[in-house]
Amino acid sequence: MRYSKMLLPTLRETPSEAEVISHQFMLRAGMIRKVAAGIYDVLPMGLRVLRKVETIVREEMNRAGAQEVLMPIVQPAELWQESGRWHQYGPELLRITDRHGREFCFGPTAEEVITNIVRRDVSSYRQLPLNLYQIHTKFRDEIRPRFGLMRGREFIMKDAYSFDADEPGAEASYEAMRQAYHRIFQRCGLKFRAVEADSGNIGGSFSSEFMVLADTGEDAIASCDKSRYAANVEKAAARAPEPVEPPATLAPLTMVDTPARKSIQEVSDFLNVPAEQTIKTLIYQADNEVVAALVRGDDEINEIKLKNHLGAGVLFLADDKTTEKVTNAPLGFAGPVGLKDVRILADLRVRYVFDAVVGANSADAHYTGANLDRDYRVDEFVDLRLVRAGDPSPGDPEGVLRVDRGIEVGHIFKLGTKYSEAMGCTVLNDQGEELPVIMGCYGIGIGRTAAAAIEQNHDDGGIIWPMPIAPYQVLLVTLNAKDEVLEYADKLYDDLIAAGVEVLYDDRDERAGVKFNDADLLGVPLRLTVGKKGLAEGIVELKQRRIPGKDFEKVATDKLIERVRELIDEGMGTGVEA
Numbered sequence: 001m002r003y004s005k006m007l008l009p010t011l012r013e014t015p016s017e018a019e020v021i022s023h024q025f026m027l028r029a030g031m032i033r034k035v036a037a038g039i040y041d042v043l044p045m046g047l048r049v050l051r052k053v054e055t056i057v058r059e060e061m062n063r064a065g066a067q068e069v070l071m072p073i074v075q076p077a078e079l080w081q082e083s084g085r086w087h088q089y090g091p092e093l094l095r096i097t098d099r100h101g102r103e104f105c106f107g108p109t110a111e112e113v114i115t116n117i118v119r120r121d122v123s124s125y126r127q128l129p130l131n132l133y134q135i136h137t138k139f140r141d142e143i144r145p146r147f148g149l150m151r152g153r154e155f156i157m158k159d160a161y162s163f164d165a166d167e168p169g170a171e172a173s174y175e176a177m178r179q180a181y182h183r184i185f186q187r188c189g190l191k192f193r194a195v196e197a198d199s200g201n202i203g204g205s206f207s208s209e210f211m212v213l214a215d216t217g218e219d220a221i222a223s224c225d226k227s228r229y230a231a232n233v234e235k236a237a238a239r240a241p242e243p244v245e246p247p248a249t250l251a252p253l254t255m256v257d258t259p260a261r262k263s264i265q266e267v268s269d270f271l272n273v274p275a276e277q278t279i280k281t282l283i284y285q286a287d288n289e290v291v292a293a294l295v296r297g298d299d300e301i302n303e304i305k306l307k308n309h310l311g312a313g314v315l316f317l318a319d320d321k322t323t324e325k326v327t328n329a330p331l332g333f334a335g336p337v338g339l340k341d342v343r344i345l346a347d348l349r350v351r352y353v354f355d356a357v358v359g360a361n362s363a364d365a366h367y368t369g370a371n372l373d374r375d376y377r378v379d380e381f382v383d384l385r386l387v388r389a390g391d392p393s394p395g396d397p398e399g400v401l402r403v404d405r406g407i408e409v410g411h412i413f414k415l416g417t418k419y420s421e422a423m424g425c426t427v428l429n430d431q432g433e434e435l436p437v438i439m440g441c442y443g444i445g446i447g448r449t450a451a452a453a454i455e456q457n458h459d460d461g462g463i464i465w466p467m468p469i470a471p472y473q474v475l476l477v478t479l480n481a482k483d484e485v486l487e488y489a490d491k492l493y494d495d496l497i498a499a500g501v502e503v504l505y506d507d508r509d510e511r512a513g514v515k516f517n518d519a520d521l522l523g524v525p526l527r528l529t530v531g532k533k534g535l536a537e538g539i540v541e542l543k544q545r546r547i548p549g550k551d552f553e554k555v556a557t558d559k560l561i562e563r564v565r566e567l568i569d570e571g572m573g574t575g576v577e578a
């Protein structure tokens, strides 16, 4: 492609609406433009990257035995009513009504539609297993869409669904997808990690996320330095604490004045007691129940663990009124002593906090010397802590957890029979019994993978595309092109194309500074610069985008195509599971 003919509107300035690097560079590199909040045009440069990711995904899905289908974007309400999700979801599910008054939604995912396909046309275990997928537009009406393609309202997702007649089959289907995902992200040239994840409320029993490692990632992931244990921090288990003996004599329970001291920090400073000898009491609303959750003062609660333990549909910190009603005290002084009418759950480490400082359920007051059972009760001890770097690992007795940041680009779920049971998707087994099929579902965000690649691979000047998903492999640049320089560059362009190389030819009449700035911004892995001086020496300058600085190779013109091919091949499939 000739740059002069391409719709490639690069920007020198960083658009103010873009908060994250990938969004900034996608706008500046002329890949995308905003149409409305969370809704984007994808311009030619952007589409080339999306298509590359899609191609890798499609090839690996097909290799794994999955079959591609295309389902409608507009889905009838009836299917969602059958699964029970029409009423379960709020405004995030964008609903529309047709001219006849019939209700539909813009598909945010396709469990219902795919289950409808299988129940309609599959009736025997002999027709299973099946794995069906599509690569298609989805819509989720997020409250605050941001981060460009990373979190758009309209986005392209590869969604796959497996159907099996028995548990071992379902297990094998899940395993095949796990392996396909490893291949996909490896082939995309990304550093990634597969981690245990929370399944959310889609109804699954087990799930793994595929994370692209990047310092700017939204997710925190814990991993063990001595074993393969890795989990999203949302899910990561804390190793059970070592038991600690109580002191020989316990301090008496004493109410002390703590005027306006509410936070753990304020209370521990004021009373000169270490934070680990304090207990934090949090009042939550879990569906229709109010519960108290206790964690050690220096720990943070993991609300997902609490929500999952309670089996709650929704969980949030109780509002001020509820908290004040339950504790009989203004906000900031809640404690377990004398707390009635609510279930009290405590993190495992709370058991070993002796002579604790806790809120006194009274304005401007705390207790010191609070001790379990003597002074307050706990109904249930559960793992409720958010794990931290340096924690003992649940994966190995000697292991320690580290915490890295990542971007979720894929998520695979064991779904079980939630949808097949609700929608009557059954098959006859070899005994002639009618059983619900066992499902799995498997997603990859296509635009998000491209955005994550940028978050992981960039410098101040712009994007550094991994070769396998780069929009072009080579950027051919001419400076002051006329006569023999122009003639040579034109021929080199044709020869590269003939050799199967994807070339963007910067044939614009622009200054070197402009061309090189755009080259860095666009992030094409190999840059060839043809100049008069080089040609006189019989060389072309070859610069690799990922090698920092201004260093370049002088490649003899007769070796050029060979060297370019070699570097392209080297750059393919260089991703690693880290």
Ligand code: 9G3
Pocket: 085, 089, 092, 093, 094, 108, 109, 110, 111, 140, 141, 158, 159, 160, 202, 411, 441, 442, 443, 444
């Ligand atoms: C909705 C809305 C938002 C949603 C969902 C439904 C997330 C929903 C979870 C999934 C899970 C899997 C297929 C491929 C693999 C992942 N947000 N999820 O179900 F109605 Cl508004 O989509 N889907």
